[in-house]
Amino acid sequence: MPPRLAAGWARTLGRQVLVLAAALVVGLMVDRAWAALALAALGIVAWQQLRLRRLLLRLQSRRHLPPARGAGAWNELDRLLHQYQDETRNRKRRLVEMLRAYRAAAAALPDAVVVLDRNSQRVQWFNEAASHLLGLQYPADLDAPVGERLQPLPIAHWLASGRYAEPLLDAPSPMDADVRLSLRLIPYSDSLWLMVARDVSKLMRLEQVRRDFVANVSHELRTPLTVIHGYLDMLEPDEQPDWAPILAEMRTQSQRMTQLVEDLLTLSRLEAQEAVSDENVPMASLLATLRREAEALGKGRHEIRVEDRAGVDLWGSIKELHSAFSNLVSNAVRYTPAGGRIDITLARSDDGGAVLSVRDSGYGIPASHLPRLTERFYRVSTSRSRELGGTGLGLAIVKHVLQLHQARLEVESEVGRGSMFACHFPPDRVHSPRDPFIDGAPREQARNPADRAR
Incomplete structure (x- = not known):
């Protein structure tokens, strides 16, 4: 007291x-x-x-x-x-x-801010920008299901992912389809979520201009490069021994330029795609192909091990997936010294999906570089990359291929102990090779009612 x-x-x-x-x-x-x-x-x-x-x-x-x-x-x-x-x-x-x-600060934001109840996914509060960008009206839309109010935005499945939901980088506004939105879900408490929508229309237009520019320039470079290749093939080093090192370097650099142009065109094509035609991807034969490619590229200098622990196939584009996996394998071979080991493994994940991983015992990558590996032309070591070749676009291509297959790339690395690149595929991309299907047939044809009944 x-x-x-x-x-x-x-x-x-x-x-x-x-x-x-x-x-x-x-x-x-x-x-x-x-x-x-x-x-x-x-x-x-x-x-x-x-x-x-x-x-x-x-x-x-x-x-x-x-x-x-x-x-x-x-x-x-x-x-x-x-x-x-x-x-x-x-x-x-x-x-x-x-x-x-x-x-007042949230109301003044140019981005739409919506507070949602975690369990019911109902609107608890929203700012003024949400009325302009998402079409929410006060007070009619308070305590209303956000999925119904934001039609035709396909956000029901996205909201179901909760704290693991990846940002929707390009979605049409319910008010105007020409307005493109970037949606992000932020769980900030046990019972409430914050949904933030940003107008990215200008960024999308600039990005489209950039893509068109890269695609057009890359396409136009094909013709002069073809002419240069033709004239270089006509020059014989034996006739001018003094020119032999110069011609060899010119051929090397022209081939590198050609590969860069091809990678740029591939990347532009992938960025323009919204989906892939689903075919059966026989993983057993694809793993055998990756082994042959790794052995040919390594020329017997590495120990190559391939293991299929999953025994499953994938739905997707054979061409695109082979391109992505081949990029990972070629990177592992190039950045692993002679006598090193490369493991290519296909396994099942805990959620019922599949994981294809490529592990090497190479130089390794510093942790500060890992978040930027999939950026275009990003190089960890410029001098080593020039020495070993490559265009700096391989992992960017891998990322876009996996995104088209609703998959993700996970990277683990330690300097001096090697790296591991893992492609995680969701369960709906995985099926048993014993399922009835017609090789090369789209998923819709392979999964007919009779097949599902069996």
Whole structure:
């Protein structure tokens, strides 16, 4: 108990004892001792009830009542309560001001911000930009299912992914299909999610201009490169021995330029695609092909191991997947010194999908470079890349191929201990090779009602 409250309580108790003693003396003088004592006790109880009632009224009142004056436990308790109420009111005032400031900041954002209930996926709050970009209306759309309100945006499956949902980088606005949105889901508490939508129309147009430019320039470079190759093939080093090193370097660089042009065209084509035609991809034969390619590229300098632990096939584009896997294998061979080991493994994942991994015992990659490996032309070591060849576009091609197959690339590496590149495919991309299908047939043809019934 605080000292001031203890002292006040002692004074109050002393006064009550004095009142009872005086009542007892008066009662003895008039021969009514017990009656006088009882009346005094009733008076004390009544007074205590009045003070208690005043205290309860202060607790219930919304008005800012002044504290009682004077000494005593009740007055001290009244002052403490008044002080606590002042502190509480000040704290609430600061919290309300902070809340208003945060809501004003969220309302002023150019991005649409929508607060969702995690379990029901219903709208709890949204800012003004959400009305312009997503078409949400206040107050009609409060507590409404966000999936129904944002039709025709295909976000039901996306929301079901929860905290593992990848950002939707290019989605049409429900208000205007020409407005392109980037959607991101942020779980910021156990019960609430934050959905942020940003207008990326200008970025998408600039990106399309860039893609068209790269594709057109790459296509136009094919003709002059073909002419250069033709003239270089006509020149014989034996006729001009002094020119032999120059011609060899010219052939090497022209071939590298040709490969760069082909990779740029491949990347432009992949970026323009929205989906792939699903065929059966026989993984057993594809793994055998990857082994042959690795052995041919390594020329017997590496130990190549291929293991099929899954025994499954994939749905997808044979050409695109072979291109992606081949890029990973060729990188492993180029960046692994002679005598190193390369493991190519196909296994099942815990979620029922499949993982194709390429592990090497090469130089390894510093952790600071890992997030940027799939960027175009990004190189960890420029000098080593020039020495070993390559265009710097291989992993960018791998990333886009996997995205078209709803797959993802995972990279693990340690300097001096090698690297591991793993392609994770979802369960709906995996099927048993014993399932009935026609080789090369699209998924829709292979999965007819009769097949599903069996």
